[in-house]
Amino acid sequence: MIVVMRPGASETEIDGVKKLIKELGLKDQVIVGTDLTVVAAIGDERLKDCAVMEQAPGVSKVMRVLAPYKMAAIETTGNQRTVVKLSETCVFGGKQVPVIAGPCSVEGEQEIMEAARQVKASGAHALRGGAFKPRTNPYAFQGFGEDGLKMLAAAREETGLPIVTEVLTPSDVELVSEYADCLQIGTRNSQNFKLLEACGKQPKPVLYKRGMSMTIDEYLQAAEYILAEGNPNVILCERGIRTFEDHTRNTLSLSAVPELQTRSHLPIIIDPSHGTGHARLVPSMAKAAVAAGADGLAIEVHQDPKHAMTDGAQSITPDQMDGLMVNLQRVAEAVDRECIPVEQMLGQV
Amino acid sequence: MIVVMRPGASETEIDGVKKLIKELGLKDQVIVGTDLTVVAAIGDERLKDCAVMEQAPGVSKVMRVLAPYKMAAIETTGNQRTVVKLSETCVFGGKQVPVIAGPCSVEGEQEIMEAARQVKASGAHALRGGAFKPRTNPYAFQGFGEDGLKMLAAAREETGLPIVTEVLTPSDVELVSEYADCLQIGTRNSQNFKLLEACGKQPKPVLYKRGMSMTIDEYLQAAEYILAEGNPNVILCERGIRTFEDHTRNTLSLSAVPELQTRSHLPIIIDPSHGTGHARLVPSMAKAAVAAGADGLAIEVHQDPKHAMTDGAQSITPDQMDGLMVNLQRVAEAVDRECIPVEQMLGQV
Amino acid sequence: MIVVMRPGASETEIDGVKKLIKELGLKDQVIVGTDLTVVAAIGDERLKDCAVMEQAPGVSKVMRVLAPYKMAAIETTGNQRTVVKLSETCVFGGKQVPVIAGPCSVEGEQEIMEAARQVKASGAHALRGGAFKPRTNPYAFQGFGEDGLKMLAAAREETGLPIVTEVLTPSDVELVSEYADCLQIGTRNSQNFKLLEACGKQPKPVLYKRGMSMTIDEYLQAAEYILAEGNPNVILCERGIRTFEDHTRNTLSLSAVPELQTRSHLPIIIDPSHGTGHARLVPSMAKAAVAAGADGLAIEVHQDPKHAMTDGAQSITPDQMDGLMVNLQRVAEAVDRECIPVEQMLGQV
Amino acid sequence: MIVVMRPGASETEIDGVKKLIKELGLKDQVIVGTDLTVVAAIGDERLKDCAVMEQAPGVSKVMRVLAPYKMAAIETTGNQRTVVKLSETCVFGGKQVPVIAGPCSVEGEQEIMEAARQVKASGAHALRGGAFKPRTNPYAFQGFGEDGLKMLAAAREETGLPIVTEVLTPSDVELVSEYADCLQIGTRNSQNFKLLEACGKQPKPVLYKRGMSMTIDEYLQAAEYILAEGNPNVILCERGIRTFEDHTRNTLSLSAVPELQTRSHLPIIIDPSHGTGHARLVPSMAKAAVAAGADGLAIEVHQDPKHAMTDGAQSITPDQMDGLMVNLQRVAEAVDRECIPVEQMLGQV
Structure with a gap:
């Protein structure tokens, strides 16, 4: 899962996202871009409700990386x-x-x-x-x-x-x-x-x-x-x-x-x-x-x-x-x- | 139900549609237009499968007149x-x-x-x-x-x-x-x-x-x-x-x-x-x-x-x-x- | 831009993506997940054709991070x-x-x-x-x-x-x-x-x-x-x-x-x-x-x-x-x- | 064009529709159904704005009969x-x-x-x-x-x-x-x-x-x-x-x-x-x-x-x-x- 922060998101907001990612049992990795910061969540996101991350302050959007099915893949x-x-x-x-x-x-x-x-x-x-x-x-x-x-x-x-x-x-x-x-x-x-x-x-x-x-x-x-x-x-x-x-x-x-x-x-x-x-x-x-x-x-x-x-x-x-x-x-x-x-x-x- | 015939539909084709309308328990009324002929089917069409009329020779399209619900109306x-x-x-x-x-x-x-x-x-x-x-x-x-x-x-x-x-x-x-x-x-x-x-x-x-x-x-x-x-x-x-x-x-x-x-x-x-x-x-x-x-x-x-x-x-x-x-x-x-x-x-x- | 690799993508394939990212004038950052690897491209992607990355071997999909407009933002x-x-x-x-x-x-x-x-x-x-x-x-x-x-x-x-x-x-x-x-x-x-x-x-x-x-x-x-x-x-x-x-x-x-x-x-x-x-x-x-x-x-x-x-x-x-x-x-x-x-x-x- | 009247539309309303049809240079034909009345407009409707008929009192809906193109047909x-x-x-x-x-x-x-x-x-x-x-x-x-x-x-x-x-x-x-x-x-x-x-x-x-x-x-x-x-x-x-x-x-x-x-x-x-x-x-x-x-x-x-x-x-x-x-x-x-x-x-x- 990739969490895209708003331009100008604060350190506290980024920390909030990292905390939520950990609560989901995933690992975070921060990518600092030229225009904004992105936080990647590493681990099996397929059973997680990624969309909820939207509600964290400073978040612009959330994108899934893994397709949400397993046995059919x-x-x-x-x-x-x-x-x-x-x-x-x-x-x-x-x-x-x-x-x-x-x-x-x-x-x-x-x-x-x-x-x-x-x-x-x-x-x-x-x-x-x-x-x-x-x-x-x-x-x-x-x-x-x-x-x-x-x-x-x-x-x-x-x-x-x-x-x-x-x-x-x-x-x-x-x-x-x-x-x-x-x-x-x-x-x-x-x-x-x-x-x-x-x-x-x-x-x-x-x-x-x-x-x-x-x-x-x-x-x-x-x-x-x-x-x-x-x-x-x-x-x-x-x-x-x-x-x-x-x-x-x-x-x-x-x-x-x-x-x-x-x-x-x-x-x-x-x-x-x-x-x-x-x-x-x-x-x-x-x-x-x-x-x-x-x-x-x-x-x-x-x-x-x-x-x-x-x-x-x-x-x-x-x-x-x-x-x-x-x-x-x-x-x-x-x-x-x-x-x-x-x-x-x-x-x- | 309104059955629109193809331009140049024959009498036999129009008769075929009239017959099908009667089989559905409805009454037919023919409207001869300048470019084509239309056959109206009079009666309660709500329980009928109007679309089937499409399969009759010479038919161009079929249009329902009555909304298909009753008690909700x-x-x-x-x-x-x-x-x-x-x-x-x-x-x-x-x-x-x-x-x-x-x-x-x-x-x-x-x-x-x-x-x-x-x-x-x-x-x-x-x-x-x-x-x-x-x-x-x-x-x-x-x-x-x-x-x-x-x-x-x-x-x-x-x-x-x-x-x-x-x-x-x-x-x-x-x-x-x-x-x-x-x-x-x-x-x-x-x-x-x-x-x-x-x-x-x-x-x-x-x-x-x-x-x-x-x-x-x-x-x-x-x-x-x-x-x-x-x-x-x-x-x-x-x-x-x-x-x-x-x-x-x-x-x-x-x-x-x-x-x-x-x-x-x-x-x-x-x-x-x-x-x-x-x-x-x-x-x-x-x-x-x-x-x-x-x-x-x-x-x-x-x-x-x-x-x-x-x-x-x-x-x-x-x-x-x-x-x-x-x-x-x-x-x-x-x-x-x-x-x-x-x-x-x-x-x- | 986030480039999602296929599960099991090879090092060579990942290197190919990194090269393409550099050619676009962007910087790459690799994120190794549990199921697959993701390569982030850092820099202003708004003028780039991100979708082209799809054509690189081993790529599963490409996701934009930045909205593609500037003056209207x-x-x-x-x-x-x-x-x-x-x-x-x-x-x-x-x-x-x-x-x-x-x-x-x-x-x-x-x-x-x-x-x-x-x-x-x-x-x-x-x-x-x-x-x-x-x-x-x-x-x-x-x-x-x-x-x-x-x-x-x-x-x-x-x-x-x-x-x-x-x-x-x-x-x-x-x-x-x-x-x-x-x-x-x-x-x-x-x-x-x-x-x-x-x-x-x-x-x-x-x-x-x-x-x-x-x-x-x-x-x-x-x-x-x-x-x-x-x-x-x-x-x-x-x-x-x-x-x-x-x-x-x-x-x-x-x-x-x-x-x-x-x-x-x-x-x-x-x-x-x-x-x-x-x-x-x-x-x-x-x-x-x-x-x-x-x-x-x-x-x-x-x-x-x-x-x-x-x-x-x-x-x-x-x-x-x-x-x-x-x-x-x-x-x-x-x-x-x-x-x-x-x-x-x-x-x- | 077929103008479908509302159930219980009055004679005056039906007359209003007939008048509008005549104003469009078309001929009207009334079809009295069991549940409602329909008025057919006969003539070349392709250049007419049929939808306007909706605004006449008592009208439920309007359906075109002729496809709206000619030379491409x-x-x-x-x-x-x-x-x-x-x-x-x-x-x-x-x-x-x-x-x-x-x-x-x-x-x-x-x-x-x-x-x-x-x-x-x-x-x-x-x-x-x-x-x-x-x-x-x-x-x-x-x-x-x-x-x-x-x-x-x-x-x-x-x-x-x-x-x-x-x-x-x-x-x-x-x-x-x-x-x-x-x-x-x-x-x-x-x-x-x-x-x-x-x-x-x-x-x-x-x-x-x-x-x-x-x-x-x-x-x-x-x-x-x-x-x-x-x-x-x-x-x-x-x-x-x-x-x-x-x-x-x-x-x-x-x-x-x-x-x-x-x-x-x-x-x-x-x-x-x-x-x-x-x-x-x-x-x-x-x-x-x-x-x-x-x-x-x-x-x-x-x-x-x-x-x-x-x-x-x-x-x-x-x-x-x-x-x-x-x-x-x-x-x-x-x-x-x-x-x-x-x-x-x-x-x-």
């Missing part, structure tokens, strides 16, 4: 990338770029079964579908709950695709964990720390979406809630942030891919459906994500988007998905990755 | 403002502008007792203090839990001030509701809908903070989760949004006060501590909030901010609080409101 | 506040809080004369009105140009109010400077550095609006373009920033007032009209601005906002202005400032 | 894409994806000559370099001016690469136009409408960068200032917007590429250097841009970024550029585009 694994496996043909963090596809919500037994068959035929590697839905509007469809989980399990039975589904609250974690191959924590719960903890205590991998107003530091720090409980299988998912830009539902900055890969060992995937909010923009951004080096994709697909119960505007059709998968494979190869359709992988296994 | 009460009462001397939504004050966290039995006495002496009308803390960092102090609630209750016993404290997860709602006079839902849980529902089912008033990337529409829509469960005693609290601006922790736009008062019957208070993140900016913004017409304030006060366990940088001292309360009373009078110190009110009661 | 005047005088009764930076009022555009000779009389009757201290208009739309009304300046001058002649009007491009500066008492640089030209320089070279005070995506640092740094050319009479004007918030045209954070007053000696005024974009929000935000300590206000007033040629949605009527001025005076007194109506001041002079 | 060319040619081997808007490369600033005769040779050897199609620099800091290097233009011309002479360089103010347009093959308007001047007009009046193509807080609508509307003066050769350039995200200098949302291509006939290129601000993120984002369908790239390259006079942190080295061009060609092919190195094209011509 790439140094922790000696630059080894974490590999998260949902099934033999759906592994995140390696050369292959798996695609999770399916409808926003599980809309019925037949619907999800049909969706599973279609996304498999397109080449996708996992099936998504919400049984518990966090709806902005309290009067809107909230999902089928446990029945939805059963429908997903039946679709997995039939297609072999692992299933990814959202969990909304700690008391549902055990239930969802029984059925799902991967638990999703959505953007609205990105700082629901009790939920993160609960997901850290169960054995299934966690797909943890970035909050729409979280910085990268806050995101990795919150991911520690899962890691710190003993679950190392965390997949990060960028789905766009909230900005003034209104032609998209969210603003999807793909620079988060190389940035997160530099800072953390966890795989990072992209959700171009929520990231744009419009089906017409999804294929371009999916291809761009793979070109940027993403470790996977999560894409909303619906047989009949106009009649989807949720998120229809951003769902592409199975036909569009077929075409997109062909293109993703080409782009993956152009950047020395692979996006081999699941059926073809199964032929190889 | 000012029309619902016939423009009558809701009054929420924490105690005889702490009533939100009337002429008086009550001030909730206290430390970010309950830091010990003596500490909170001392804090309660001080904020009462300053003139504040309720005591705040966190027993359950949502911390960005998993390794940071997480609060005393139920013991913290007991310390708050003891402080209320002694001072008579009602207590406001945060609840983090549905399974704690019953417990917190037993002790607190008002449950706080924090910004990180602003779209934790399961928590909102749980707070809607218990009898105590709820102080519901806006999420840092929520629009006003989303905020009122989420407030409905509480209202719809039968709890009408909701206090809205603006605490700043996240923007590119970095001289403050959040960007506190006081225009939310007149805007929310125009749209909703619920009282709206301001939290200048989180809204700025720096103690030095709190007094100016507190006074500005009252001048803008806020129905109350929530202010972090700490005996020794440099040593606060949480949020020290934004906590003012009891001395500063004394001075601020005098100024708030003057500003309140200048805008035909009142901010009478609690002791003086008790003398009057 | 409060230290430069020894904490003395700059006072900018447009007329005897319109002085910014003292106890009085002057109000600049008038229509967005000069719409005609009679119109601006009538407007001048009305705002003077309301108590305002200066007349605003655009003769050159920066319009988002190229086909929209662009102002009357020099004729507009003449109409403004006639209105000053009649009422005695000083006039504030915008200048769009360097080649118009001389012309506008001949007529106006204060040149306005609008938000769209906030980083039109050639225009800032040109305004720095002429003798009239400059009302310099913040850009809608400028940080406070960038704002004060750009203000230096005017100051550095020899014109010390700069009035800062916060008019809102661009954020995701869409219930207002811009997001007006009044915390800029105490923040700018802490950092700079220049007076800072608020424009609640552009800051909100809606006439219904202007009075609340104007009162809040004064309570926050603003040194002045700029408010759009129009006889018939529904028929205003520009910015009608955010213009209040003369009647509303009358009422607002009474309230502003009350709020000003509540925070130990003054907002005495101009006629009354003239009586006193 | 894709409908104007009958969905034909505009092709902008800087040279035989540098054509924007076709199958080829040209790359503009070079240093931020022209730093000397030899330096720019060497840079030109290097970017040509890497395969780039045009040379960039600033002779006039808009610097945030008034004390920073401002460019060599006309001498810089001459150095650029010499580099073109030697390499055959067309040159792209920035112009800052209307009075320099003629001069820059004499030397440059393409004039660049930077983000800080994106709403300097006088400069846009001046560039519209000269014959060279214009590379027009999006402002960092401009919406897509505002961007295309401002581009009309150039088009409306008679210059059809406008290249749009997305370089990132300003958001709360701080790991990058700007937030670069590539969804602007498909969105702008849907709305406008103008070519759209990406600047990943300013879009990220960090050299380490540039290659990923450059590849992603091509995968997203961008019509070109603008990349900052410097022989020795650590010693660059400007923007060193975001400049890649010639070696990195060599590698990147190979990768861009592969990605371009994967999305059915081409990014053939200039030497190879010349061999073909």
Whole structure:
């Protein structure tokens, strides 16, 4: 931590800062500049509330030196990338770029079964579908709950695709964990720390979406809630942030891919459906994500988007998905990755 | 809902939109413009997923006409403002502008007792203090839990001030509701809908903070989760949004006060501590909030901010609080409101 | 400047950074921490491109210590506040809080004369009105140009109010400077550095609006373009920033007032009209601005906002202005400032 | 334009709105809904100030139907894409994806000559370099001016690469136009409408960068200032917007590429250097841009970024550029585009 003093700060003020630094269990080192004095605090500041130093007389500002996360940091694994496996043909963090596809919500037994068959035929590697839905509007469809989980399990039975589904609250974690191959924590719960903890205590991998107003530091720090409980299988998912830009539902900055890969060992995937909010923009951004080096994709697909119960505007059709998968494979190869359709992988296994 | 067609949209495309509108249970009305055609959908669109219309061929964009909330809307009460009462001397939504004050966290039995006495002496009308803390960092102090609630209750016993404290997860709602006079839902849980529902089912008033990337529409829509469960005693609290601006922790736009008062019957208070993140900016913004017409304030006060366990940088001292309360009373009078110190009110009661 | 090295950076890498620091004409000081090493660069970094240090091997990040402005900094005047005088009764930076009022555009000779009389009757201290208009739309009304300046001058002649009007491009500066008492640089030209320089070279005070995506640092740094050319009479004007918030045209954070007053000696005024974009929000935000300590206000007033040629949605009527001025005076007194109506001041002079 | 009335708006209020609509030269059509009434205004609203309707009694809100630009709209060319040619081997808007490369600033005769040779050897199609620099800091290097233009011309002479360089103010347009093959308007001047007009009046193509807080609508509307003066050769350039995200200098949302291509006939290129601000993120984002369908790239390259006079942190080295061009060609092919190195094209011509 670096404490910048005001120009003309007195010796007494500098001594006050040195005392506070010692109280925090850190060591101080004073740097006398031409315009002002700076006091460096040496030691592990990650658990300290550095900002409090602002309240000491004569202090102008305080700057952190260490990123505030530990287990998520790439140094922790000696630059080894974490590999998260949902099934033999759906592994995140390696050369292959798996695609999770399916409808926003599980809309019925037949619907999800049909969706599973279609996304498999397109080449996708996992099936998504919400049984518990966090709806902005309290009067809107909230999902089928446990029945939805059963429908997903039946679709997995039939297609072999692992299933990814959202969990909304700690008391549902055990239930969802029984059925799902991967638990999703959505953007609205990105700082629901009790939920993160609960997901850290169960054995299934966690797909943890970035909050729409979280910085990268806050995101990795919150991911520690899962890691710190003993679950190392965390997949990060960028789905766009909230900005003034209104032609998209969210603003999807793909620079988060190389940035997160530099800072953390966890795989990072992209959700171009929520990231744009419009089906017409999804294929371009999916291809761009793979070109940027993403470790996977999560894409909303619906047989009949106009009649989807949720998120229809951003769902592409199975036909569009077929075409997109062909293109993703080409782009993956152009950047020395692979996006081999699941059926073809199964032929190889 | 207004569906704007692309220039040159065909009759078939317009018919497709009309059909979709009918399927939603709405009535269509076509408006033929000079450059393009628009189809209006007549009926209650609030529960409909209007965006899905985008997927119909020939559609350029879709615009909602009705705000997506109902019970929170000012029309619902016939423009009558809701009054929420924490105690005889702490009533939100009337002429008086009550001030909730206290430390970010309950830091010990003596500490909170001392804090309660001080904020009462300053003139504040309720005591705040966190027993359950949502911390960005998993390794940071997480609060005393139920013991913290007991310390708050003891402080209320002694001072008579009602207590406001945060609840983090549905399974704690019953417990917190037993002790607190008002449950706080924090910004990180602003779209934790399961928590909102749980707070809607218990009898105590709820102080519901806006999420840092929520629009006003989303905020009122989420407030409905509480209202719809039968709890009408909701206090809205603006605490700043996240923007590119970095001289403050959040960007506190006081225009939310007149805007929310125009749209909703619920009282709206301001939290200048989180809204700025720096103690030095709190007094100016507190006074500005009252001048803008806020129905109350929530202010972090700490005996020794440099040593606060949480949020020290934004906590003012009891001395500063004394001075601020005098100024708030003057500003309140200048805008035909009142901010009478609690002791003086008790003398009057 | 503080250069943070990566964990495990080598001696050679640290030496490379030290060399670069020396090349910049600065002195290095190494701080060996528990987790990583930091190199401080001592000397005046304000004219240096610190970010370039990022490109040196082993560097994790670079942090500036000194704010990048000089003449605008409060230290430069020894904490003395700059006072900018447009007329005897319109002085910014003292106890009085002057109000600049008038229509967005000069719409005609009679119109601006009538407007001048009305705002003077309301108590305002200066007349605003655009003769050159920066319009988002190229086909929209662009102002009357020099004729507009003449109409403004006639209105000053009649009422005695000083006039504030915008200048769009360097080649118009001389012309506008001949007529106006204060040149306005609008938000769209906030980083039109050639225009800032040109305004720095002429003798009239400059009302310099913040850009809608400028940080406070960038704002004060750009203000230096005017100051550095020899014109010390700069009035800062916060008019809102661009954020995701869409219930207002811009997001007006009044915390800029105490923040700018802490950092700079220049007076800072608020424009609640552009800051909100809606006439219904202007009075609340104007009162809040004064309570926050603003040194002045700029408010759009129009006889018939529904028929205003520009910015009608955010213009209040003369009647509303009358009422607002009474309230502003009350709020000003509540925070130990003054907002005495101009006629009354003239009586006193 | 759609005018939404308040619930319970009176007949008189609706009549008032109808009258205002007629005054604007538009036709009204009333739609009586279940909850409220809406009045549609039929006719070309693009030149009208719709927002003013807000001030009419009983109005709740006003929504535009038509996008506010005309000549930039894709409908104007009958969905034909505009092709902008800087040279035989540098054509924007076709199958080829040209790359503009070079240093931020022209730093000397030899330096720019060497840079030109290097970017040509890497395969780039045009040379960039600033002779006039808009610097945030008034004390920073401002460019060599006309001498810089001459150095650029010499580099073109030697390499055959067309040159792209920035112009800052209307009075320099003629001069820059004499030397440059393409004039660049930077983000800080994106709403300097006088400069846009001046560039519209000269014959060279214009590379027009999006402002960092401009919406897509505002961007295309401002581009009309150039088009409306008679210059059809406008290249749009997305370089990132300003958001709360701080790991990058700007937030670069590539969804602007498909969105702008849907709305406008103008070519759209990406600047990943300013879009990220960090050299380490540039290659990923450059590849992603091509995968997203961008019509070109603008990349900052410097022989020795650590010693660059400007923007060193975001400049890649010639070696990195060599590698990147190979990768861009592969990605371009994967999305059915081409990014053939200039030497190879010349061999073909």
